[in-house]
Amino acid sequence: MxxxxxxxxxxxxxxxxxxxxxxxxxxxxxATTLKPQCVIDAVNYFYEEITANAHRGDYELSMKVDKLYEQTRDVVAKFINCDRREVAFTSGTTFGINQVAYGYVRTHLKKGDVILITDAEHASNVLPWFRLAEEIGVVIEYIPLSENGRLTVENFRSAMHEKVKFVAFAAVGNVLGYKAPVKEICAIAHEYGAKVMIDGAQSVPHNVTDVKDLDCDFLTFSAHKMCGPSGMGVMYGKYELLQETEPLLLGGGANARFNSCGEVILKEVPYKFEAGTQNIEGIIGMKAAIEYLMKVxxxxxxxxxxxxxxxxxxxxxxxxxxxxxxxxxxxxxxxxxxxxxxxxxxxxxxxxxxxxxxxxxxxxxxxxxxxxxxxxxxxxxxxxxxxxxxxxxxxxxxxxxxxxxxxxxx
Ligand SMILES: Cc1ncc(COP(=O)(O)O)c(C=O)c1O
Missing domain, CATH: 3.90.1150.10 (Aspartate Aminotransferase, domain 1)
Known part of the structure; x- marks a missing residue:
């Protein structure tokens, strides 16, 4: 109740x-949300009771951390309805979008290919595409908004053409708060062979999100906008696309092996995206936040x-x-x-x-x-x-x- x-x-x-x-x-x-006591307690629990690094220690404390870390992945997967391997931890929506831009789009699009966005996007979902335009010569085009500022199926259809290879937009805009017809847009984009990334910063905290039903290719969101800690978020990607996505950061935790000849074998998805010590307290706090939201x-x-x-x-x-x-x-x-x-x-x-x-x-x-x-x-x-x-x-x-x-x- x-x-x-x-x-x-x-x-x-x-x-x-x-x-x-x-x-x-x-x-x-x-901008950001308040935190319930259970999230504060979860973060404090890490600091007061189980401080240790994740995926690095062979002792009890570290294993407890590992367990919570991986349980968080399960909780996220349940929350957005995907496979646990499709959940990569990030520092937030901004990092997730940049990861998709430089890790997938940069290597899959070429000069003259078109990325479609809207006039209503947040800077985080504009500037990475601008940079790609400069770097590899992709062209940014805008889906016209309706008279009152909505992204409509008709307008999307009119903006879509063969050269569009990637579509990126917010499922809920952060200024006008209109909901985009995500499922319909994904279906149309896929007819043309284009991939779709959803900026979920303002939608995931407020609505049921089912990535299988939406059939989006990537989705990014931030924990701090959904009762969780700052500096924490998620990049979802379809498994086969994440396999083709290069990690933006390399380092400890993301590699399986490397040698003096410079040969590097990265870990499997999603671990190759989690280089360096992660925001462990953020991950544990995000788990508490999502469990809390699901309870509400x-x-x-x-x-x-x-x-x-x-x-x-x-x-x-x-x-x-x-x-x-x-x-x-x-x-x-x-x-x-x-x-x-x-x-x-x-x-x-x-x-x-x-x-x-x-x-x-x-x-x-x-x-x-x-x-x-x-x-x-x-x-x-x-x-x-x-x-x-x-x-x-x-x-x-x-x-x-x-x-x-x-x-x-x-
Ligand atoms: C629609 C949208 N996208 C992206 C972002 C960036 O989120 P973050 O600062 O958590 O990376 C925001 C933040 O307000 C947003 O509203």
Missing amino acids: FNVAEIRKDFPMLNGKTMSGHPLSYLDNG GMENIAAHEKELRTYLVNELSKLDNVILYNPDGDTGIVTFNVKDIFSQDAAGYLSSQGVAVRSGNHCAKILVEFLGTDDTIRCSMYFYNTKEDVDALVEAVRTCTIENCIGIFF
């Missing part, structure tokens, strides 16, 4: 924490966020000082501006009222051309948020005037 009041007790940051003397309304979950239920999480979004959009629509950019959104991301007030000033005022939101371009610098504004305020909700958080935001927006913003500093 989903009970937000009970859930909130699991999060120390929600128990009595205040900001600017007000109860904390944390509505910046697109991904369907419950999505449904709760949808309910809050409807309520928030409804309340904001009653105010005449608000410009809403995604009133028809699908997720807990609601993006707006307070009329005549610079978004960062407005966010500063909201902070003075206990409300944490993000302002600016949200690392999606191409989308600003589409939105016609450089800066917006993004409220991004998660399953521990309440109608009271929404009320606090709406009240702060209502009273957000130029006079009230004067003297507000970060």
Whole structure:
């Protein structure tokens, strides 16, 4: 049974924490999420009880670490429905995308081949492709967004052609929060023989993810956006594609053998992607986070966020000082501006009222051309948020005037 009041007790940051003397309304979950006690305990357990390296020691402590490390892979595999060998640990979405770009795309595409992305992508899903364009002469093309900023099947189909060899887009955009039709896009791309990488940073934490059903070729996501530790994430890839993917980093743990002649035999997938001592506490913490999310239920999480979004959009629509950019959104991301007030000033005022939101371009610098504004305020909700958080935001927006913003500093 989903009970937000009970859930909130699991999060120390929600128990009595205040900001600017007000109860904390944390509505910046697109940036990072709060951590439940079980994740904090899991990380502390590593520090306090079982500190040892992974896959390197032949003693009890190290073997305990090995076990948890590999159990995490099983938990991730269950969470996104794949084979455990298809789960490689990374430092986060950004690293995962770079790994796919330089490890797979760089060696499989050639000059003149096209990579399709959208105007709405986060910097992490733009800049690696730009670099490949410079380095190997691939061409970046953009799938046109619909009038309100969606990636639609029709628009994707119209952008697709024989030269497109790789498609990369966010399953949920980090500014407008629209859900992309991932399954349909993968099917169309595959008809043309193109591979698809999904940036799952804003989707995996909030929805059921089934990579087999979606039939995506790669998927990357970050633990810190789903109640887990920072500096931790996952790159999923179809097994045969991971076999063809070169690791970005080489070092201890990733090789089976090497000799003085420079001959190197790498370990099997996924271990060849995990060179060097990994973020072990991050891995153990991510296991706790995913188990926690599965206990809460991904369907419950999505449904709760949808309910809050409807309520928030409804309340904001009653105010005449608000410009809403995604009133028809699908997720807990609601993006707006307070009329005549610079978004960062407005966010500063909201902070003075206990409300944490993000302002600016949200690392999606191409989308600003589409939105016609450089800066917006993004409220991004998660399953521990309440109608009271929404009320606090709406009240702060209502009273957000130029006079009230004067003297507000970060
Ligand atoms: C859609 C999207 N992609 C990629 C990233 C980068 O994630 P990370 O900083 O965890 O690597 C973010 C972070 O906000 C994001 O929202």
